[in-house]
Amino acid sequence: MARILLVEDNEMNLDMLSRRLKRKGYDVVIAVDGEAGVTMAASERPDLILMDMSLPVLDGWEATRQLKDMPETAAIPVIALTSHAMEGDREKAMGAGCDDYDTKPVDFERLLVKIEALLKKQEKP
Amino acid sequence: MRDWLPRVVARAPFTVHTKLIGAFFAIVALLIIFGIVVLQVLGGINRRSEDIGKLRRKVAAFRQLQHNTTNQLYGMTTALLSPEERMLESALRQLHEFRYDLERLQFVTKDEAELYNKIGKEHEQLVEVITKIVELTREKKFARARELRITRTVPLADSLERLTNEMVNRAEADMETKIDESNQAYLTSRWVVIGFAVGSIGLAVLLGYAVSSSLMGPVKLMDERLRQIALGDFSRSVEVPNRDELGRLANNLNRMSEELRDLYQKIEAASRHKSDFLSNMSHELRTPLNAIIGYSEMLAEDAEARDQKGFIPDLQKIRASGKHLLELINDILDLSKIEAGKVELFPETFNVNDLIREVAGTVQPLIEKNSNILAINCDDNLGAMYADITKVRQILFNLLSNACKFTEHGTITLDAVKDHSEGTGWLSVNVTDTGIGMTEEQMKKLFQPFSQADIQTARKFGGTGLGLAITRQFCEMMGGDIKVRSEHGRGTVFTVRLPMAAPPPKADAISSATSGDSSKSV
Secondary structure, eight states: OOEEEEEOOOHHHHHHHHHHHHHTTOEEEEESSHHHHHHHHHHHOOSEEEEESSOSSSOHHHHHHHHHHSTTTTTSOEEEEESSOOTTHHHHHHHTTOSEEEESSOOHHHHHHHHHHHHHHHHOO | OTTHHHHHHHHSSSOHHHHHHHHHHHHHHHHHHHHHHHHHHHHHHHHHHHHHHHHHHHHHHHHHHHHHHHHHHHHHHHHHHSOOHHHHHHHHHHHHHHHHHHHHHGGGOSTTHHHHHHHHHHHHHHHHHHHHHHHHHHTTOHHHHHHHIIIIIHHHHHHHHHHHHHHHHHHHHHHHHHHHHHHHHHHHHHHHHHHHHHHHHHHHHHHHHHHHHHHHHHHHHHHHHHHHHHTTOOSOOOOOOOOSHHHHHHHHHHHHHHHHHHHHHHHHHHHHHHHHHHHHHHHHHHHHHHHHHHHHHHHHHHHHHTTOGGGHHHHHHHHHHHHHHHHHHHHHHHHHHHHTTOOOOOOEEEEHHHHHHHHHHHHHHHHHHTTOEEEEEEOTTOOEEEEOHHHHHHHHHHHHHHHHHTOSSOEEEEEEEEEOSSTTOEEEEEEEEOSOOOOHHHHHTTTSTTOOSOHHHHHHHOOOSOHHHHHHHHHHHTTOEEEEEEETTTEEEEEEEEESBOOOOOHHHHHHHHTOOOOOOO
16 A cells, blocks of 8 residues: 655644544655654655645755655655645745645545545556 | 026025016016116217217308308408408408307307417407508508508418318317217127127026026926825935925925835735734634544544444534634635735636536535536637636636525526637626525625625525625636626626636736725626
8 A cells, every 4th residue: 555654743633634544544654844754755765745834843845845856755746735825835835846735624535636646647657 | 517506596595486576576677777778878879979960060160160261351351452441341341240250159169268269369359450450541541551451460360260270170170089989989889788688688598597497396306206106116205405385395295205105114014914913813723623624524434434323413513614614714814815915816728618617516515505406508619718727716616606505496507608809808607596686785795805795694694705705806806807687586697707818917906806896787
C-alpha cells in the first residue's frame, strides 16, 4: 500500500488525518515541523507528502522548495494544505513546487480524490 | 534670474486686489506723464515758431526801414541841392517821414535798444543839421549851406545808412540762430517723446508681465498640485513666494494635503487592521472547526462500521452546523478581501460546457434536498472562455444554490447562450426558479452584504446573506453584470453576463461594487 508522509504541527489535525488515512489503508508516517518533514522524506521515501504550510522551524513553502531541490525527493508529489485559503495561496504553493493544493478544514473525500490522482500519475511513467 | 521681478511682486505684502489696482494706476500715471510731456514739447515747438514769426516780421520791418532810409537820404540830399522852397519842404517832410518810420519800429527793437537809440540820436543830429541847412538856404547863404551839407549831412547820412544795415544784419543773424535752435529743439523733443513712449510701453509691459506672472505662477502650481492630490499623491507640498491671498491659498492647500494624507494613512491602517483581524480570526476559528467537522465525520464513520446507526443523525447535525459555520467564515473572509481590493483575477482558458456540467454535478445534492428538478438548456458548443474559472464556478454555484434554497418541489432552469453582439462575445446565463420570489422592497436590498430579504427568511432558509453580494462583485470585477427579475410568489430570474475574454482587471470595479448600488431590471 502507498506510503504517505503527513507533515502537520496541529495535534488534532495530525491525529484525525493520520487515523482516517490509515483507515483507508495507507501507510502513514508523520513529522511535526518542516525540517523533520524534509528529513523524513529523505529517509522514509514516501509515495506522497501532505504538507501543512504554516509549520514551525521551517515553513511548508520552504520545506517543499528543499524537497524539490534534492534529487532523491524531487519526484515525490506534494499536496499543500493551508488553513488560510487566501487568494494567491494556491499560486504561492504551486510556485514553491507543490503538485496540488487543498484548504483546511479538509474535505476528506475530496482530498482522497486528489491523493489517488497523484498516486496514479506517479505509477504511470 | 528672469523671474526676480514676478518674485518681488509676489513677495510684496499686499492683497491681489491692491496689486492689480496699483498696476492699473501705475499705467494710468505713465499715460498722464506721457501726455504732459507731449503737451510741453508741442508748446515749446509752438513758442519757437511764434518767435521765428516775430523775428521774420522784425527783419521785414528793418529791411523796409533800411530801404526807406536809403531812398529818403538820397532824396533829401538831392532836394537840398536846389534852393527852391518846394524842394526844401520836401526834404523836411522826408526827414519827418523817417522819424515816423523809426518810431513805428520802437516796439520791435527792444533787443536792439542801443542801436536804435544811436540811430535816434544820429537822426536828431541830422534833423538839426538839415534844419540849419534849410534855414541857410532860405537866407540865401548858399556857400555856408553847401559847406554844412558836405561836412555834416553826408557823414551823418552814411552813418545812418550803416547803422540801419547793421540792424538788418543783426536781426537776420538772430533769425538764422533761432531757426537753427528751433530745428535742434525739434530733434531733441522728438527723441524725448519717442524715449518716453518706448519707456512707458516697456514699463507697462514689464508691470503687466510681473503682476500676471506673480498671480498665474502660483495658480498653475496649485492646479498641478491639486491634480496630484486627486490622483492620491499626498507626499508633496506646493511652494509659492506670494504673501497675498494666493499665498494663503497655497498654505491652506498644503494643510489640506497633510490632513488628507494623515486621514488616508489612518484609513489605510484601519483597513489593514480590519483585514488582518478578519484573516487571523478566521484562521483561529477554523482550527477548532477543523476538529469538530473532522471528528464528527470520523465518529459517523465509526458508528457506521460498528453498526450503531442511532448516533449517525446527531453526528451529521454536528457536522452540518460546523460546515455552516465554516461557510459563514469563508464568506466573511471573501467579502472582506474583495473590499480590501486583495482579490485578483487569474484568467485561464476553459470549456464552458464542461464547467456547467461540473457545477450541475456539485449542486445536485442541494437540488434533491428540496425535491426540485434541475433543467439545463444550453448550446452544446459554447466553446472556450478566457476568465478566472474559480470565480465563474462560484458565481454559477451561488446562483444555483440560492435558487435551491428558496424553491420547494419546483424547477430550477439554467439557460446559457453565447452572445456575439460586442467584442469577443458574451456568455449570458439565466438561472430561473419557481420559488417564493421577492417583492420590490426585497429586491432593493438584494445585493447588499448581510441583507437577506428579511430576518424571517434568514431564520427559515439559513445562509449568510453574503452570497449574492460576493456574486455581484465577482461579476463586476470580470467586466460583466448581474440583473434580477422577480415576482413575489412566482419565482425569480437571475441573469449574468460575462465577457468571453477577460479584460484587464478594473480597480474601480471593486470600490464601486461595494457602494451597494445594484443594477436591476424588473
